Amino acid sequence: MKLSLAAEEVATFYGKMLEHEYTTKEVFRHNFFRDWRKEMTAAERKVIKRLSKCDFTEIHRHFADRAAARRALPREEKQRLKEEAEKLQQEFGYCILDGHREKIGNFKTEPPGLFRGRGDHPKMGMLKRRVLPEDVTINCGRDSKVPEPPAGHQWKEVRSDRTVTWLAAWTENVQNATKYVMLNPSSKLKGERDWEKYEVARRLKGVVDEIRSRYRADWKSREMKARQRAVALYFIDKLALRAGNEKEEGESADTVGCCSLRVEHVQLHPEADGCPYVVEFDFLGKDSIRYYNKVPVEKPVYRNLQLFLENKDPGEELFDRLTTASLNKHLQDLMDGLTAKVFRTYNASITLQGQLRALTRAEDSIAAKLLSYNRANRAVAVLCNHQRAPPKTFEKSMQALRSKIEAKKQQVAEAKAELEKARAGHASREDGSFLEKRRRRLEKLEEQLVRLGTQATDKEEGKQVALGTSKLNYLDPRISIAWCRRFGVPVEKIYNKTQREKFAWALDMAGEDFEF
DNA sequence: CAGTGAGACTCAGAAATTTCAAA
DNA sequence: TTTTGAAATTTCTGAGTCTCACT
Secondary structure (H helix, E strand, O other): OOOOHHHHHHHHHHHHOOOOHHHHOHHHHHHHHHHHHHHOOHHHHHHOOOHHHOOOHHHHHHHHHHHHHHHOOOHHHHHHHHHHHHHHHHHHOEEEEOOEEEEEOOOOOOOOEEOOOOOOOOOOOOEEOOOOHHHOEEEOOOOOOOOOOOOOOOOOEEEOOOOOOOOEEEEEOOOOEEEEEOEOOOOHHHHHHHHHHHHHHHHHHHHHHHHHHHHHHHOOOOOHHHHHHHHHHHHHHHHOOOOOOOOOOOOOOOOOOOOOOEHHHEEEEEEEOOEEEEEEEEEEOHHHOEEEEEEEOOHHHHHHHHHHHOOOOOOOEOOOOOOHHHHHHHHHHHOOOOOHHHHHHHHHHHHHHHHHHHHOOOOOOHHHHHHHHHHHHHHHHHHOOOEOOOOOOHHHHHHHHHHHHHHHHHHHHHHHHHHHHHHHHHOOOOOOHHHHHHHHHHHHHHHHHHHHHHHHHHHHHOOOEOOHHHHHHOOOHHHHHHHHHHHOOOHHHOOOHHHHHHOHHHHHHOOOOOOO
16 A cells, blocks of 8 residues: 555554564553554544554565675775764764864764663553644854754744753654753763762761661651651662652652552561561662662661552552652751762762772782672672663574684683693703793683683673773762773773773872772 | 643653773 | 674663753
8 A cells, every 4th residue: 555655654653563572561552553543634534543554564665675785795885884973973972062073972963763662561552743843942042153053944943042952853753852952971061960979978878877767767767757758768879779769650650769668569577588677679770670679777777668559459569648748858858969869879970999909919910800890890780770681692602602602612621631641741851941832822722711710700790780981970980990990991991982081180180099 | 639641841861872991 | 814703892772860950
């Protein structure tokens, strides 16, 4: 069937995703179909009445072929495409801020497509419309040259607001949320903010003992609100939970954080695994990532939880007298600039620093030190519950690594035997360098074997743990840089180019004796 | 003056793309 | 060498946090 342009485009959005799990979900299919029908002409609507009767395979094949053709392009052609993209980046990817040329993070508006919410998102599959210049507000300096809108178009608005950092903004139709064009993390502006964030966390370090005794005292408060706040804060501090704002029902997936925990998300065990007073958490957090944890808590916490749970239905809030606003207000009184999320930053960074101290041996090889670093990083990622789907190829590549280790072991054994043979024959030879050569070969192979073993351990332990988020957003880079300098590990081993650019501020200021 | 919603920012994992090492 | 495929990196954009103005 020949579709109108508008209906065809929306159909291609679906066709491209045919292999994706999304297209098996009822909500996704339903939302897509409803929005698709809105794009159809009256005549099309008359014919196309059931999604299940539509065949998108031809569309899907078309795009699969196109992608394959692109991959098969000759080298020179690919090079040309790359250069073109670079030209675009140079022309539109930078701005001048306070006289400095700064890289922009996202300089392209988001293309139209089908909304891909995480978890059980009620809006998944809805049509995300094309952004037109008429939707875009430009924010630039009063005296700067206003970027030209595409020919025949106009910007929605041009303003000069010095109180915000965004360069352009538009409203996305699915969630009715504002989207922004902002600077790259490597920019001075973002770098300063990043630094400030860690400085607030370091100030928390100075008062955290006091805050802890305060909330422990509040566990016995006469005021219910204060008790709930104190227990919630204990969780935020001990378990690095997020604050947990209220969410509008039906607008997004049903996820919670600390303050929005419901009765159904916690279970109390007077005793479990040999420990008294155990709380079992099971809920979906940000991005619908499951948080599951069984933690022994102190008796007063346990007693309070029993109290909070009394006479409540599973769907009711555990901390019914508490909101993130009131919690943060309280925190603000305890320390200037303190909010719930600062505890995550603080605990992540202090954990990294502690783990690095505990795990690193000065006499270790670089590879062993890097394993220690990764383990420290992983401890933080586990604390923050940063998870990833195990890579689809995980088992396969793990197996490949194992067989590689076996092969290397074999080689080592052979090299050993050869060395022995060379030793035995040495007396009768003039040339000692032959023996030396064999010895070096064995040494090198053994080194490689150790490295592979390290790699395997690392891989297995990190199967479901996502290290990137903590590394990028929670760990004061100065801790890592100081560690590198102290132990002679090249910074490039832990931060790639992009990360070094983002953390340029820290590379400038962290000496080897930096302490968080 | 508590609650509410918009706005602006940080943080999040998946997906796409590029790089690199091994076959 | 050239090809292939896995790992590393980059891009993408959705999902949180928190502030502030308003009622």
